[in-house]
Amino acid sequence: MLYFTFFLTISFTIYGFYLLRAEKASHLKKRMSAFVGGIKEEAATQDEKTFNAPLYDRIGKPLLNDFKRSFKKRMPGEKEAKIETKLQLAGSPFGMTPVDFRLLQISLALVFPILAGVYGAILNAGYAGVFMFFLVGLAAGSVLPHYYLSMKKKARNKSALKELPDILDLLTVSLEAGLGFDSAVSKVVSKKDGVLSAEFHRSLEELRLGRTRREALTGIKNRIEVEEVRAFISSILQAEKLGIGMVQVLRVQSNEVRDRRRQRAEEEAMKAPVKMLFPLVLFIFPTIFIVLLGPALIQFLQTFSK
CATH class of the missing domain: 1.20.81 (Receptor-associated Protein)
Structure with missing residues (x-):
């Protein structure tokens, strides 16, 4: 009887150890399945978000970033530092980097002359006129970005x-x-x-x-x-x-x-009379003379015409 009890005890102990090990393995398997499933679900969600994103975010933006990196490698360091200084003084408008500003300047220098030339052609300005419009557009496209930074710096x-x-x-x-x-x-x-x-x-x-x-x-x-x-x-x-x-x-x-x-x-108060002189001479005084001397001049002309 004693041997039988000892045998049952050993058997139940081994069986309990086996059940405990099997339960741990099952729990670990469930956790791994949940983890792998979460990764797959997250990857699927990420793929779905990428697929549903606009065309610019999926294709255009990566290509633009690659082009910017390539353009930055070819950009002289002194030029980049100079543009960076101008952007900082202007408060870095729109979060532009030197590469962004340089690309914007080149784009405007290409687009403005074309638009100006087309406008000159629509007006039938002739070859010389179209060429003049082209030059004006080229100058405007090259100068406007720097002028904008200058105005932003002054306002800042x-x-x-x-x-x-x-x-x-x-x-x-x-x-x-x-x-x-x-x-x-x-x-x-x-x-x-x-x-x-x-x-x-x-x-x-x-x-x-x-x-x-x-x-x-x-x-x-x-x-x-x-x-x-x-x-x-x-x-x-x-x-x-x-x-x-x-x-x-x-x-x-x-x-x-x-x-x-x-x-x-x-100082500004002392400059005010000088600044007011030209508007007075060009606009105010002629109007006053017309109001005061106009009726007398009309009467004078009517008298001598008789």
Whole structure:
């Protein structure tokens, strides 16, 4: 009886171990099936998304990216750096890269002359006229991209100059409240919108990525061509280097910026009479003379005609 009990115990133990192993294998098989099925389903979903995507996303965009990479390899480094500087000063409109800008310039230089030549042919301008239209279109297509960047740069600099006094005041108040410089800049970025706020936000992101404060602030100087902004950044860097209090430096900068703004307003006011002279002579005075002397001249002519 004892042997029989021992045999049953051993048998049930082995059978239980076998069942446990089989259950683990079944569970592992189910998990693998679910994982493989998920991968297949995800791949099928991805293929379906790719198939249902627009033709440009499936074919045109990859071809365009390959063409851009090939074009970038053939683009001179100095030319690329020069265009990159212009784009940064203009605020990188539409997120354009130097390659995008160069391709846009070439495209306009090809399309505008053709359109202008066709327009000249429609007007029956003759061979010389069509050629003149072609040259005008070529000049416009070559100049317009650079002109657009120049206008964007001027608007950006004007906006930065207008925002500077408020930025200085907010920084001063934040520093006086006990915040550190980076925290004060973060507070200003959260409260203000505009060119300078965007630039300071970019500098904070660069600091988080490991760049030094000097490098991040120097980047702002390189991206904004405004004397007051560059003087402000230089004073901050100098104060940090020499250990001078930031609040005192910001107060001095704020007073200087407001003085320069007042001086510019006075200069514009002094230029106003000169600017008004030509419209007065060309448009206002002739109208006044016609209104005042017209009736007398008509009466004079009628009298002498009799």
